[in-house]
Amino acid sequence: MELIMAVAVGILFTIGVYLILSKSLLRIVLGTSLLTHGVHLLLLTMAGLKKGAAPVLGDNAKTYVDPLPQALILTSIVISFGVTAFYFVLAYRSYQTLGTDEIDSIKEEKE
């Protein structure tokens, strides 16, 4: 199971990196959010995917899954959510002010 997840995370990272290297700002934002998806799955996978009950004590199960990485992922999700929202608004604002979505033409323009 971990192997499949590792391959999936690898694919997510590949697509994310590919999108970040592209020209349009919107594709770059999408690339970063794919990267964060990949890294959250990685956190979940690296802590082990052994079978066990959900980490709720009321279940009276013999084994539970590790609750720590879930808390870490939850923290990381909201952080990257905030940053992505900011990035989208920044891209929108850049489009309004600079009048372009192409990262190359943004660079070339002189003051």
Next chain:
Amino acid sequence: MSNLLVLPILIPLCTAVILIFLKERIRLQRWISSASGLLNIGIAAVLVSRVHDKGIQTLQMGGWSPPYGIVFVGDMLASLLLLTASLVSFAILLYSFRSIGEERERFYYYTFFHFLLVGVYGSFLTGDIFNLFVFFEVMLISSYALISIGGTKLQLRETSKYLLINIVSSTLFVAAVAYLYAAVGTLNMAHLSQRIAEAGQDGVLNVIAILFLIVFSLKAGLFLFYWLPGSYSAPPAAVRALFGALLTKVGLYAIIRTFTLLFVNDPGFTQPWITWMAAATMILGGLGAVAYQDIPRILNYNVIISVGFVAFGLAVGTPDSLNGAVFYLLHDMLAKALMFILGGIIISAAGTEHLKNMGGMIRKYPLIGWMFFILALALVGIPPLSGFAGKVMIIRGGLDTGMLTLSLIGLASSFLVLYSLMKVFRLAFWGNEPEKELPKVNLKSASAVAAGLLVLVIAMGIGAEWVYTYVSQAGDILVSPGLYIEAVMKE
């Protein structure tokens, strides 16, 4: 146990929250900000003296003993950095009053300022690797806001670059934490250090160490600094000073902490990496500082050179050079803040950023000219000033361990610093005044702030002996991480 440790984070946090409600009342915002800045300096000073007398202070959040809860650790290195950061940020705050402009002040400038301080102070004090990530993000998100606030074309352009590089490096940080958790199963730094020592730092842990080095180098501008010169020239001078003095230093602190506490068991593998990265950083930063003709770029490349120099101290790794690195780090925070403030004053006095349009300012602004001159000498490391003691210890360590090339690069980088700053001094202050009328600006209060920082720089140089008693205590923990582990894991 001491609740003193949480105050440096709590105070700016509460200040920032209060300032959200006072959007339109700029005068009140300034008063509250100054009061909170002063209070933080006081608390940091108390913390330094307490650590000096009683050893490492720890605070277990919620009473959970480590490694199960989050623990805050105030050792000498963290407390000294905290004190310096609070002094520097107070000076920059006072400089912002004059220079930042009402438009920005009305748009939550001081709120973001204090949130940034929360992130910086938290990163210094935390003893948990994931908590370090969270404080990094607090710091970075405030810095995104500060770099883009005002919304000029240049700022929008540079913010999207800065944002992208930091999102990628934060993603790598989380990935590194995931690998580390899988390898050793804990997040507390002291406990991590124990577990890594037990595991003997095999291949996997070396890979993780390099991943951490990449992450923190992206933040600190160590070799992977390509985003820095452009991004730091976009925001106004006060924000630039804040970034140049604090943000890269937090990355450096993280590198120092990681490679003196966690990954210490296989120095033969990690040390060469840090060594060549430090060398490349000093060379490339020096070339950049010499190449450009506009003030922001020259100053930004000077930040990069000093990052390389501190990493050089870490790479040498003798007790002497580690003490030197701590000393140089403290000096550099003060001096870089002063450098950016003076740079900002020169730019606003001349009305341009380009050196070729300046000249002859020494007649009109002699005080600023000579302050800049003394600062340049301090940054190079001329004996009575603050840059000397750190530099001499690092380079002596380098020569003692036979790292001749690296030591020569370090010395040569000092000459490039001198050349680049003297170029600014010569072109801006000497020669003939340009034809066009200089803008009329009131620089009294900004100069007073700069003078205050300069007094600190000189005092740190003259009182180096006295400062060294504290610095050597910080260096002790870097040399023997056992002290840190013992203090945290005592129960």
